[in-house]
Amino acid sequence: MSAVVTPRHRVARLAPGRIAIVAGVAIMAVVIFAAVFAPIIAPHDPYAQSMLARFRPVSAEYWLGTDQFGRDTFSRILYGLQITLWTAFASTALAMVCGTAIGILSGYHGGRVDRWVSAANDLLMSFPQMVAGIIIVALLGPGITNLIIAIAITAFPAFYRMARSAALALRERDYIDACRVLGYSDIRIIVRHLLPETLDDIIIVATLWLATAVRTESSLAFIGLGAPPPAATLGGLVRDGFDNLLDYPGLAIWPSLAILIVMIGLNLVGDGLRDANDPRATA
Amino acid sequence: MNGIGDYALTLLMVLGISTATPALAEGVLRYGMAAQDLGTMDPHRATSTPDKPISSWLFNGLVRFKPGSDDISALEPDLSESWESNENGTVWTFKLRSGVKFHHGYGELTADDVVYSLNRSANPDTSAFASDYKSIDKVEAVDPSTVRITLKQPIPSLLGLVANYHGGNIVSKKAAEERGADFATKPVGTGPFMVQEYVPQERVTFVANPDYFRGVPKLDGIEYRYIPSDSSRDLALRAGELDVSYGRQDQEWINSIGGTEGLKVDIMRPAELQQFHLNTKSAPLDNIEVRRAVATALNRPEYIQFIGESLAQPAGSVIPAGNLGWDGSAPIYGEGDADAARKMLEDAGFKDGITLKMIQTSLPNMLSVAQVAQAQLARAGINLQLEVVDHQTFHAQIREDRSQVVYYSAARFPIADVFLTQFFHSASIVGTPTASINFSHCDVADEEIVKARSETDPEVQKQLWATAQKKIIEHICAVPLYEQLIAYARRDNVDWGYDLQAGMHLGPTVTELTELK
Numbered sequence: 001m002s003a004v005v006t007p008r009h010r011v012a013r014l015a016p017g018r019i020a021i022v023a024g025v026a027i028m029a030v031v032i033f034a035a036v037f038a039p040i041i042a043p044h045d046p047y048a049q050s051m052l053a054r055f056r057p058v059s060a061e062y063w064l065g066t067d068q069f070g071r072d073t074f075s076r077i078l079y080g081l082q083i084t085l086w087t088a089f090a091s092t093a094l095a096m097v098c099g100t101a102i103g104i105l106s107g108y109h110g111g112r113v114d115r116w117v118s119a120a121n122d123l124l125m126s127f128p129q130m131v132a133g134i135i136i137v138a139l140l141g142p143g144i145t146n147l148i149i150a151i152a153i154t155a156f157p158a159f160y161r162m163a164r165s166a167a168l169a170l171r172e173r174d175y176i177d178a179c180r181v182l183g184y185s186d187i188r189i190i191v192r193h194l195l196p197e198t199l200d201d202i203i204i205v206a207t208l209w210l211a212t213a214v215r216t217e218s219s220l221a222f223i224g225l226g227a228p229p230p231a232a233t234l235g236g237l238v239r240d241g242f243d244n245l246l247d248y249p250g251l252a253i254w255p256s257l258a259i260l261i262v263m264i265g266l267n268l269v270g271d272g273l274r275d276a277n278d279p280r281a282t283a
Numbered sequence: 284m285n286g287i288g289d290y291a292l293t294l295l296m297v298l299g300i301s302t303a304t305p306a307l308a309e310g311v312l313r314y315g316m317a318a319q320d321l322g323t324m325d326p327h328r329a330t331s332t333p334d335k336p337i338s339s340w341l342f343n344g345l346v347r348f349k350p351g352s353d354d355i356s357a358l359e360p361d362l363s364e365s366w367e368s369n370e371n372g373t374v375w376t377f378k379l380r381s382g383v384k385f386h387h388g389y390g391e392l393t394a395d396d397v398v399y400s401l402n403r404s405a406n407p408d409t410s411a412f413a414s415d416y417k418s419i420d421k422v423e424a425v426d427p428s429t430v431r432i433t434l435k436q437p438i439p440s441l442l443g444l445v446a447n448y449h450g451g452n453i454v455s456k457k458a459a460e461e462r463g464a465d466f467a468t469k470p471v472g473t474g475p476f477m478v479q480e481y482v483p484q485e486r487v488t489f490v491a492n493p494d495y496f497r498g499v500p501k502l503d504g505i506e507y508r509y510i511p512s513d514s515s516r517d518l519a520l521r522a523g524e525l526d527v528s529y530g531r532q533d534q535e536w537i538n539s540i541g542g543t544e545g546l547k548v549d550i551m552r553p554a555e556l557q558q559f560h561l562n563t564k565s566a567p568l569d570n571i572e573v574r575r576a577v578a579t580a581l582n583r584p585e586y587i588q589f590i591g592e593s594l595a596q597p598a599g600s601v602i603p604a605g606n607l608g609w610d611g612s613a614p615i616y617g618e619g620d621a622d623a624a625r626k627m628l629e630d631a632g633f634k635d636g637i638t639l640k641m642i643q644t645s646l647p648n649m650l651s652v653a654q655v656a657q658a659q660l661a662r663a664g665i666n667l668q669l670e671v672v673d674h675q676t677f678h679a680q681i682r683e684d685r686s687q688v689v690y691y692s693a694a695r696f697p698i699a700d701v702f703l704t705q706f707f708h709s710a711s712i713v714g715t716p717t718a719s720i721n722f723s724h725c726d727v728a729d730e731e732i733v734k735a736r737s738e739t740d741p742e743v744q745k746q747l748w749a750t751a752q753k754k755i756i757e758h759i760c761a762v763p764l765y766e767q768l769i770a771y772a773r774r775d776n777v778d779w780g781y782d783l784q785a786g787m788h789l790g791p792t793v794t795e796l797t798e799l800k
Binding site: 047049052054055068069142228229230242243244245246247 | 539670
C-alpha cells in the first residue's frame with residue numbers, strides 16, 4: 001500500500017469502490033442507528049427475565065423469540081450490538097491513536113529506539129490474534145474495559161507498522177528537509193507535515209480493523225472471556241444459544257446473523273475505501 | 284479458554300463429521316460428564332459432582348448403600364462380612380471379608396488397609412472429610428481380618444462413616460503411600476473397575492477388575508469422557524457416541540431426551556440442596572438487615588418454575604429434606620418481594636443499593652441458576668457481580684473465602700449432623716486451619732450441633748438439630764433456594780442391573796451387574 005497519496009488523487013479514484021462503500025455505509029448506518037437507539041427501539045427490557053415466557057417462538061410480541069430465561073432475543077441483540085460496536089470502536093480508536101503516535105515517532109527518529117520498538121512490535125505480531133487476545137484477557141480478567149484493552153493491544157501492531165513505514169519514507173523527502181532547515185521543531189514537523197500525509201491510510205486500516213475487532217470480541221465472548229453475565233454481547237448470545245442448540249437453534253442463529261451483517265458492512269466500507277485509494281486500481 | 288475444543292466438537296458433529304474415537308470393545312460403557320477435566324480420583328478428596336461417581340466404581344467401604352438406594356437404614360455388608368458394637372455404641376468391631384484383592388496386583392485387603400484408610404480420612408492434610416471423623420478415638424487392627432473402632436462418644440451413625448461414601452472408601456495402604464499425590468490420578472481400590480488411563484481434559488478409561496469379589500463385571504470397562512457443553516453431550520448421545528450422559532438439569536431437556544426414541548431419562552435422589560451462603564463477616568452482608576433484604580429479594584418459587592417440577596422441589600430448611608433431623612418449621616425468607624427488599628436496604632442505610640461479588644462456576648446448570656438470582660436481586664437494587672470461572676477454580680476460590688455469596692449445591696450423608704457441621708459450625712469456616720465449607724462464617728448454632736452429636740436420646744437430639752436449623756435460618760447465614768434431583772440420560776440398551784432410585788455419588792453406580800444389552 002502506498003503511503004504517499006495526496007487527498008486530490010484520492011477523490012479522483014473513488015469510483016471503483018463506490019458501490020461497495022455506499023452499500024457498506026448504508027448497512028453500517030442502520031446497524032449503528034439500531035445500536036445507538038437500542039433503548040428506544042427495543043420492544044423489551046433485555047435483562048428482564050420471565051419464567052412464564054421461556055423459549056417462546058418468533059411472534060409479534062417477541063420478534064425473534066425468547067431465551068431460556070424468558071428474555072427477548074431481539075432486544076438482547078440490539079443491546080448486544082451496542083456493547084459489541086462500542087468495544088470495537090473504542091479498541092480500534094485506542095490502537096489507532098497509540099499505534100500511530102508511537103509508529104510515527106519511531107519511524108521519524110529511527111536509530112536504536114526504532115529498532116527496539118520494532119522488534120517488540122514484531123514479537124507481538126507473531127502471536128495469532130486470538131491467542132494474544134485470550135492471553136491478555138486471561139491476565140487482565142474479564143470485563144468490558146479489559147476486553148477493549150486486549151483487543152487494542154492485538155490491533156496495535158498494524159497501526160504501528162503503517163505509521164512507521166510512512167514516517168520512514170517521508171522523512172527522506174525534500175520538503176521535510178526544508179522544514180528542518182527552517183528550524184521547525186520535530187513536533188511541528190510530525191503534527192503538521194507527517195501526520196496529515198499518513199492519515200488517509202490509517203483511517204482505511206482502522207475501518208478494516210473494526211471488522212477484526214468485532215470478530216475478536218465475538219470470539220472471546222463465545223469462549224467465555226467476554227463481558228460477564230447478564231451483559232448481552234453478540235458473541236455471548238451465540239454461546240448462550242449453544243446450550244439449547246438442538247431444541248432452539250434460533251437462539252444461536254439470530255445473533256450469528258447479526259455478527260455476519262456487521263462484518264459485511266464493515267468489510268464493504270473498508271474494502272471500498274482501500275480500493276478507492278489503491279493507486280494500482282485504475283478507474 | 285473454556286471449552287474451545289468442546290465447541291469445536293459440537294461444530295464437527297453439527298456438520299455431520301464423526302469425531303474420531305478410539306475403537307472400543309463391545310462391552311465398554313461410554314459415560315459423558317459435564318466437566319472440563321478430572322479433579323481427583325482420590326475418594327477422600329473427591330467433593331465435586333463430576334468426580335464423585337468414579338469413587339463408587341473404584342472403591343468399597345466396610346458397608347455399602349445398596350446400589351440404587353440412599354436408605355441409611357438398609358446398609359449392607361461390603362468389605363466387612365459382619366459387625367457388632369458394645370452396648371452404648373462406642374466400640375465397633377468389623378470382620379473383614381477374606382480374599383478381597385486390590386487392583387493392579389496390590390495384594391489382598393487386610394485390616395491394616397482399613398486402619399490406614401480411616402486414619403487418612405480423618406487427617407485434614409489428606410482428606411476433605413476430616414471433620415466427619417473427629418469423633419473417632421482410634422482405629423485398630425485386632426488381627427489381619429478384624430478391625431476395631433473406638434469412639435470418643437456415641438455418634439448418630441458410625442456405619443455412615445465406614446460406608447462406601449466419601450471418607451468411608453477403603454484405599455490400598457501400599458499404593459497410597461507409594462504414590463502420594465499421584466494417587467489422585469492413579470488410585471488403587473477394590474471396586475469392580477480399575478483405572479487404565481487418564482487423558483487430561485479428555486477422558487479416564489476404566490477396565491473391569493477380573494478379581495472383583497462379587498464376580499467378574501459384565502462390562503469390559505467404562506470410558507468416562509469430559510464434555511462440558513450440554514449440547515455437545517446431547518449430540519454425542521444422540522449420535523450413539525455415548526451410552527450414558529449427565530443431563531442438563533431442567534425440564535426442557537427431560538422432555539426433549541424423554542421424547543427421543545432409544546433414549547431414557549433417569550431421575551434419581553439424593554436431592555441436592557441449592558443454597559446461597561452469605562458471608563456474614565463481609566460488608567455489607569455483615570449487617571443482618573442487608574442479608575434479610577437479599578433473602579427477601581430472592582424469589583424461591585421461580586427456581587422451581589425455571590428447573591421444572593420433575594426435578595426441583597421446594598427447600599424447607601438449610602439442610603436437605605430427608606436428612607435425619609431435618610426440620611422445616613422455621614419460616615424462610617424468599618418470596619421475591621423486591622420493593623420490601625429495597626425498603627430494607629434503604630432503612631439499613633443503603634439508599635443506592637449494594638454490590639455483591641460472587642465467584643461462579645461456568646457449569647451451565649449452576650451458571651443459569653445464578654443468572655436467575657442475579658435478575659431477581661437486580662430488581663431490588665442489589666447488583667450481583669458474577670465472576671465466572673471454571674469449576675475447579677470455583678471450588679478452589681470459594682474455599683479461599685474470596686466470594687461474598689457462594690452458591691453451593693450439595694447432598695451429604697443423610698444425617699443432619701454432617702451438613703450442619705460442614706456448612707454451619709464455626710470450626711468449618713473457610714480460611715481457618717480446620718476449614719471445611721462454612722462459607723457464611725456462621726457460628727450461631729455451634730452449641731446445638733455439638734450437643735446433638737453425642738446425645739443418646741433421639742428425641743432430644745432431634746430437638747437440638749431443629750433449634751440449630753432455626754438459629755441458622757433466623758441469622759440468615761444461608762438462603763435455601765430449592766432442592767434438585769439428578770437427571771441422567773442413557774441409551775435404552777443400558778441395564779444398570781439394579782433398581783435406580785438414588786445415587787449417593789450423584790450419579791448412577793456402575794456395578795458388576797451393569798451391562799449393555
